[in-house]
Amino acid sequence: MQIEEENTNTLLEAENLGHAFDYTLYKNVNLKIGRGESVAIVGRSGSGKSTLLHNLSGFLKPMEGRVVLFSQELYSISEKKMERLRRESIGIVFQMHYLFKGMSGRENIEIASILAKESVDERILEALEIEDVIEHKVGELSGGQQQRVSIARVLSKKPKIIFADEPTGNLDKESSNLVLDVLLSYIEEVSGALFLVTHDEEMAGRCDRTMRLMDAAVTQIR
Numbered sequence: 001m002q003i004e005e006e007n008t009n010t011l012l013e014a015e016n017l018g019h020a021f022d023y024t025l026y027k028n029v030n031l032k033i034g035r036g037e038s039v040a041i042v043g044r045s046g047s048g049k050s051t052l053l054h055n056l057s058g059f060l061k062p063m064e065g066r067v068v069l070f071s072q073e074l075y076s077i078s079e080k081k082m083e084r085l086r087r088e089s090i091g092i093v094f095q096m097h098y099l100f101k102g103m104s105g106r107e108n109i110e111i112a113s114i115l116a117k118e119s120v121d122e123r124i125l126e127a128l129e130i131e132d133v134i135e136h137k138v139g140e141l142s143g144g145q146q147q148r149v150s151i152a153r154v155l156s157k158k159p160k161i162i163f164a165d166e167p168t169g170n171l172d173k174e175s176s177n178l179v180l181d182v183l184l185s186y187i188e189e190v191s192g193a194l195f196l197v198t199h200d201e202e203m204a205g206r207c208d209r210t211m212r213l214m215d216a217a218v219t220q221i222r
C-alpha cells in the first residue's frame with residue numbers, strides 16, 4: 001500500500017542524472033520530490049546547482065540519466081508536449097530573470113498567464129507587495145521589485161512545480177522571507193512542489209528537506 005501511495009505522490013523523479021561541462025558537475029544523482037513538498041539545494045558557486053535545476057525542469061537535457069515529471073519522461077516526449085508542459089505546468093524562476101524592461105510589470109505577468117490560459121491572481125501581487133508598482137515599466141523598478149515581478153509572472157501560470165534559482169539573491173531578509181512565504185503557501189494551495197536553489201541557510205531551513213551538491217554528488221543533509 002505504501003509504495004502505491006508514494007508513487008501517486010511523486011511529482012518529480014530523477015534517476016542517475018549526470019552532467020559535465022569542462023569537468024563533471026555531478027553523476028548518479030537520484031532524487032524524488034513529492035506533492036506538497038519543498039526541497040532546497042545548497043552548494044558552492046560553480047558546483048552545478050543551476051545546471052541541475054535546468055536538467056530537472058526540462059530546460060537542458062542531462063548528459064546521463066532520466067527525469068520523470070508528472071509521470072512523463074522529459075526529453076523523450078514530443079516537443080509539442082514538452083512545450084505545453086513548460087507553458088502550463090512548470091514554473092522556472094531563473095537566476096537572471098528575463099523580464100521585458102520596456103513593458104509594465106503587469107504586462108510582463110499577463111503574457112505568461114494568458115499563454116497558460118489563466119488570469120492574474122491579484123492576491124499574489126499583494127502578497128509579494130508589488131501591487132502598487134505593477135503598472136510601472138520594469139526598467140523603472142528596483143532589482144528587488146523586478147525579482148518579485150518575475151516570481152509573480154511564474155506563479156500566474158499556476159504551475160504545479162516551481163524551480164527557483166536563487167529567487168531571493170537580490171533581496172533583503174524581510175523580502176526574502178516574504179518571497180519564500182508566498183512560494184511555500186502557493187505550493188501548499190495547489191499541492192505542488194518547490195525545488196529551491198539557495199545560498200541562504202535560513203531559507204533552506206524553511207523547506208522540508210535540504211540537499212547539498214558537493215564533490216559531484218547530491219546528498220540529503222536535512
Ligand SMILES: Nc1ncnc2c1ncn2[C@@H]1O[C@H](COP(=O)(O)OP(=O)(O)O)[C@@H](O)[C@H]1O
Pocket residue numbers: 021022025043044045046047048049050051052
Ligand atoms: N552552458 C554552459 N557551457 C559551459 N559551461 C557551463 C555552462 N553552464 C554552466 N557551465 C559551467 O558549469 C559550472 C557549474 O555552473 P552552474 O550550474 O551555473 O553552477 P552554480 O549554479 O552551482 O553556481 C560552472 O563552472 C559553469 O561555468
Ligand SMILES: [Mg+2]
Pocket residue numbers: 049050051095165
Ligand atoms: Mg547558479
